[in-house]
Amino acid sequence: MSTITFLTQPFRDKKLTVRLAPQEQRTLLSLIQEYKLPKKCTCGEGKCGSCAVKVAPMHRQTGPRTVRLSDEERTALFKSGKLSRQQYESDGLPDIPPLWRLACQYVVMDEEIMVAF
Numbered sequence: 175m176s177t178i179t180f181l182t183q184p185f186r187d188k189k190l191t192v193r194l195a196p197q198e199q200r201t202l203l204s205l206i207q208e209y210k211l212p213k214k215c216t217c218g219e220g221k222c223g224s225c226a227v228k229v230a231p232m233h234r235q236t237g238p239r240t241v242r243l244s245d246e247e248r249t250a251l252f253k254s255g256k257l258s259r260q261q262y263e264s265d266g267l268p269d270i271p272p273l274w275r276l277a278c279q280y281v282v283m284d285e286e287i288m289v290a291f
């Protein structure tokens with residue numbers, strides 16, 4: 175099961191928490207659109223960077239974990255200033271997932287996360 179808590183302007187005092195059934199795979203963008211959250215996303219293909227959101231785990235990660243961004247996501251985040259040059263040039267980001275991710279490329283996978291924008 176996945177739990178996604180959105181912290182957005184209209185929900186500043188109340189958080190919006192969405193729970194997905196086990197094995198249900200959704201992008202953050204599809205949830206943003208379904209719940210009509212105020213985030214403008216232009217291309218939906220990982221190219222423009224307009225859908226960048228902050229993603230953090232609700233609980234401390236256990237064990238080593240490597241996050242690999244696709245070339246498109248890495249490039250879009252770098253061009254929009256959300257990824258440092260060091261992160262951009264790295265092949266993988268062991269143990270420290272980048273704070274900014276593209277909502278259109280982020281597939282929620284059995285995790286509890288907080289998403290802010």
Ligand code: FES
Nearest residue numbers: 218220221223278
């Ligand atoms: S909507 Fe353009 S990169 Fe996600």
